[in-house]
Amino acid sequence: MAKEKNGERSALRRTKGPGSVFRDANSVWHYRMAMPADPVTGKRRIIEAKGKVKSETCARFEAKLAEYERLGRIPSKNSPYLRDWLERWLTDIASRIKPRVFETYRSECHAIAGAIGVVRLERLAPEHVRLMLDTLAPGRSGKTLADYRIRLRQALAAAMREGLIQSNPVDLTEPPRIEPPRIEPNDTAILAPGQPIDAIKAAEVDDPDGMWRLMFRLTFATGMRQAERFAVAPEQLITRNGIHGIQVDRELQHYNGDNTPPEWLRARQLTPHMWIAPPKSRKSIRFVPIDTTLWLDLKTWATEHRIPDGQPIFTRKGHTLTNPVERRLWIKALQAAGLPYVTIRSARHFYATQLAAGGASEDARKAIIGHTKISVTAGYTHWRPEDLAALAGEARAAIGESAVV
Numbered sequence: 001m002a003k004e005k006n007g008e009r010s011a012l013r014r015t016k017g018p019g020s021v022f023r024d025a026n027s028v029w030h031y032r033m034a035m036p037a038d039p040v041t042g043k044r045r046i047i048e049a050k051g052k053v054k055s056e057t058c059a060r061f062e063a064k065l066a067e068y069e070r071l072g073r074i075p076s077k078n079s080p081y082l083r084d085w086l087e088r089w090l091t092d093i094a095s096r097i098k099p100r101v102f103e104t105y106r107s108e109c110h111a112i113a114g115a116i117g118v119v120r121l122e123r124l125a126p127e128h129v130r131l132m133l134d135t136l137a138p139g140r141s142g143k144t145l146a147d148y149r150i151r152l153r154q155a156l157a158a159a160m161r162e163g164l165i166q167s168n169p170v171d172l173t174e175p176p177r178i179e180p181p182r183i184e185p186n187d188t189a190i191l192a193p194g195q196p197i198d199a200i201k202a203a204e205v206d207d208p209d210g211m212w213r214l215m216f217r218l219t220f221a222t223g224m225r226q227a228e229r230f231a232v233a234p235e236q237l238i239t240r241n242g243i244h245g246i247q248v249d250r251e252l253q254h255y256n257g258d259n260t261p262p263e264w265l266r267a268r269q270l271t272p273h274m275w276i277a278p279p280k281s282r283k284s285i286r287f288v289p290i291d292t293t294l295w296l297d298l299k300t301w302a303t304e305h306r307i308p309d310g311q312p313i314f315t316r317k318g319h320t321l322t323n324p325v326e327r328r329l330w331i332k333a334l335q336a337a338g339l340p341y342v343t344i345r346s347a348r349h350f351y352a353t354q355l356a357a358g359g360a361s362e363d364a365r366k367a368i369i370g371h372t373k374i375s376v377t378a379g380y381t382h383w384r385p386e387d388l389a390a391l392a393g394e395a396r397a398a399i400g401e402s403a404v405v
Contacts, residue, residue: 129170153171214301
């Protein structure tokens, strides 16, 4: 019997050529076709459809072939449309980049497809690239247009590796002119020294258990990013060489259902859409010193609320915190204190400014704030006229100039 089945299988199989059709021992039909190896991984790829009914299986297989041709995964009489290729390229790179980066790429590709997506890859020319830039130019900066051009260049470079095009038309165009940054005062308003505590105390009205006052204290005392603060867990409250502080090594991120983080990111899921993920860069992993009182208050809060290691110590009714809730309570605190409106993010600017005013070196400020470049940290620093006057006075004293001429 086994020989008969094997004989039947052999008779039904196409043993030569790019594909095969056969029925296995369980009477399941298989339609297969080998594809060229993946140019990135080198792995063998196969298109396959299986089913009990031969005609239905064949139809599914043909539908798969048509989709692969549309996306340029297998040779076709017609080159794929740019919009279809961008869709495929995004699918290919999704597992290799961070979800937030992927969202940016997807948005950019959507804009590109809206401008020139109906052009087939083999017909793309430099004039199409220029048309895209001209179409997308209104209301967008030179930097944004340059990003669109870079994204198209990356997608077409992948098409070249697949053998779908012979050259990259983006390389034959000039990049958009990027306007130099305007030299003007930092437009992020910050509170004056002494004002943050007034806002923190005023938060008492809508903060019966004191959680938000503790959060706002942490915000101004560390300059941590919101995602980092929302993710703080008990084991991050550490002591180094007798100095109390927070080991910043994670952040809370919201990911949509169709954009979950790849395995290599080593993110940990808390709820269907909230994840604990590594911070935005290696420089963001840092030790931030805090005063003993705040450190003990954070420890006490975590202990009294029985927060286990690995779980955020700040939650509301068991749910992770969100930006809209924090923003609403912060605005109410400012209003109750009679203070001008500033964003809660301005606390990071406030902290960077106080570090600079206190004489912290560039390397120290960059390390504590968690920036890769000091030029970025400098953008967070706001110099008051009286601080600049004091520094100018010290400079004059250093050269022996009298304060009064």
